[in-house]
Amino acid sequence: MSVFEHIEFDQHEHVAFCHDKETGLKAIIAIHNTHLGASLGGCRMWPYSSDDEALNDVLRLSKGMTYKAAMAGLNQGGGKAVILGDPRKVKTVALMRAMGRFVDSLNGQYISAEDSGMSVADLKIMAEHSNHIAGIEAKYHVFGEQADGNPAPSTAYGVFVGLRTSVEFALGRDLQGVKVAIQGLGHVGMRLAEHLHKAGAILYVTDIYPETVEKAVSQFAAKAVSLNEIYDLDVDVFAPCAMGAILNPANITQIKAKVVAGAANNQLATEACGQLLREKGILYAPDYVINAGGIIDIYHQKIPSSHDAMKAHIERISTTLVEVYQRANELEQATNVVANQIAEERFTKKA
Missing domain, CATH: 3.40.50.720 (NAD(P)-binding Rossmann-like Domain)
Incomplete structure (x- = not known):
């Protein structure tokens, strides 16, 4: 089935797939809408039961980020990334570096942040290979505490x-x-x-x-x-x-x-x-x-x-x-x- 025929495809601007043979990285980035600005959304790592389940998730999540940004009054668009795999079993430094390179390949169309199965430490590794990683140099905290980048x-x-x-x-x-x-x-x-x-x-x-x-x-x-x-x-x-x-x-x-x-x-x-x-x-x-x-x-x-x-x-x-x-x-x-x-x-x- 074509991505364009997928039930969750909703005029997404860009859907990119990555397989890095050396690290085993399998990941998808979906950019839904950039009308208000560059797309931003978390990078999720999850043990999906199938590739289609992962695609379904990233298409839905990226669309949701467009709507979320608009309702929050932000001048940015919606995107999302998913990594296929159990973060408690297969996550490695090399895998995170490969994901950073994948994010960077989109030249700023997608800005990655933290999501399920990921941490600020993981994002910092990704940032070694991309300038398009958010939430790693936080200054403000909702309760005035020392900010560590975790949203x-x-x-x-x-x-x-x-x-x-x-x-x-x-x-x-x-x-x-x-x-x-x-x-x-x-x-x-x-x-x-x-x-x-x-x-x-x-x-x-x-x-x-x-x-x-x-x-x-x-x-x-x-x-x-x-x-x-x-x-x-x-x-x-x-x-x-x-x-x-x-x-x-x-x-x-x-x-x-x-x-x-x-x-x-x-x-x-x-x-x-x-x-x-x-x-x-x-x-x-x-x-x-x-x-x-x-x-x-x-x-x-x-x-x-x-x-x-x-x-x-x-x-x-x-x-x-x-x-x-x-x-x-x-x-x-x-x-x-x-x-x-x-x-x-x-x-x-x-x-």
Whole structure:
């Protein structure tokens, strides 16, 4: 099947494939739209079950980054990179250097940042071979701490702010005593759990790595549940913070939560799932709106800014979500559809 015929191909400007025989690198970079500026997006390393699964992921993720940048008010486009392989088993310095060369081959059309399975240390190795790596010389931190280039604290804080706003909008209450089911306890999910615990929320958690679940149970008084059980819980909020496409017609019928608000990208298996959530009376926080804290962080590292200015920008996620929710109510449409409309209005106009 041609890339152009792929179900997730959406007028992407550039899709590049790389196989480096010496290091074993297999990677894909997708550039969706550069109308507002050069594309920026994380580099993800994941043990995909097939090449097509990886292509599907990078096409969806890169498109999401275009919409995310537009909704966050940034003058940049959307792109993404994926490396095929288990980061805990096959990641090497040589592999990261080869990935740096791959990014550099696109001559700045794509700027790479951190994502699942990658670290700032990995990006610094990639930067040995490319000037188009972001998040390695950070100056600002969302809480005024020493910045190390990891955007996860900003992403997690933005999701926390957005989740809190969504609960206020849907349930008319604060987070004290609110039951939240968190799916995925990676760099962002674990930080989100900490914010929620401090705000008085009651946590239920699951992850593919038992040690992360044990940490959340120990530090945040969370209750551990199985991977499948997370959908069936009698909770107020379901927070997907792992991989995408996890909300589908089958498990949407299982969800008892009144709010879905999490950090994962591309949470809906299809756009039609947003309408299914609406029909069930579930308020859905469009993923690329609520999880924009990381890209806002990276953007501020490139401009004259400050800790406070970056934090204030991240907190505007709340205002954007309310705009989406109110417009969705007025138009009687799903929140993901309305968010798409607003984003498209922005990135189809010149910056």
